[in-house]
Amino acid sequence: MAATIHLVRHGAHVEAGRVLTGRGSPLGLAPVGREQAAWAARRLTDVVRVETSPQRRTMETAAVIAEHFGLRQPFVADALDELDFGDWTGRAIADLANDPQWARWNEQRAVGQAPGGERMADAVARAVTHLEGLAQADWPGAIVCVSHADIIRGVVAHYLGLSLDRVLAFDVDPGSITSLVVGDWGGHLLALNVHAG
Numbered sequence: 490m491a492a493t494i495h496l497v498r499h500g501a502h503v504e505a506g507r508v509l510t511g512r513g514s515p516l517g518l519a520p521v522g523r524e525q526a527a528w529a530a531r532r533l534t535d536v537v538r539v540e541t542s543p544q545r546r547t548m549e550t551a552a553v554i555a556e557h558f559g560l561r562q563p564f565v566a567d568a569l570d571e572l573d574f575g576d577w578t579g580r581a582i583a584d585l586a587n588d589p590q591w592a593r594w595n596e597q598r599a600v601g602q603a604p605g606g607e608r609m610a611d612a613v614a615r616a617v618t619h620l621e622g623l624a625q626a627d628w629p630g631a632i633v634c635v636s637h638a639d640i641i642r643g644v645v646a647h648y649l650g651l652s653l654d655r656v657l658a659f660d661v662d663p664g665s666i667t668s669l670v671v672g673d674w675g676g677h678l679l680a681l682n683v684h685a686g
């Protein structure tokens with residue numbers, strides 16, 4: 490058994506790039522984020538299931554994609570949720586830049602943990618376990634999982650055999666599509682960070 494799984498990062502929201510939003514914001518998509526979600530929906534083909542993290546920005550992105558394919562509301566999967574950034578949630582990224590603990594976290598993701606939050610390795614493990622569970626079913630088409638940059642980066646690193654310390658070596662932009670084939674033998678990366686210009 491194997492499944493084609495498209496990992497879509499949610500579209501942009503007003504805090505993107507400025508605030509470490511994490512799980513702490515009720516913000517939905519900005520207008521450009523809705524455009525990114527619509528672009529992703531048009532780009533994808535043969536989608537038979539859409540799943541989403543429980544955050545509003547991912548749920549709105551997933552709803553656009555599901556509607557495009559005539560599917561019912563996306564399935565909410567806690568395993569796709571954003572990394573829990575603990576005490577850093579809601580902090581301005583510019584302020585974190587001067588925090589030595591933040592610098593250490595970004596250099597040592599394989600062993601690091603946000604203060605009061607989740608270890609990157611644990612977040613990736615929950616996402617990978619979920620994707621491999623999806624791959625056990627006989628799907629007649631592709632699955633879309635709408636999630637977050639760090640989760641998608643971590644999943645890609647896992648299947649490429651990279652240390653989580655290397656996750657900042659590649660980008661996962663808002664509204665982008667990263668595609669995998671996942672089976673009981675592991676995973677194969679088909680495309681990384683495909684986005685609209």
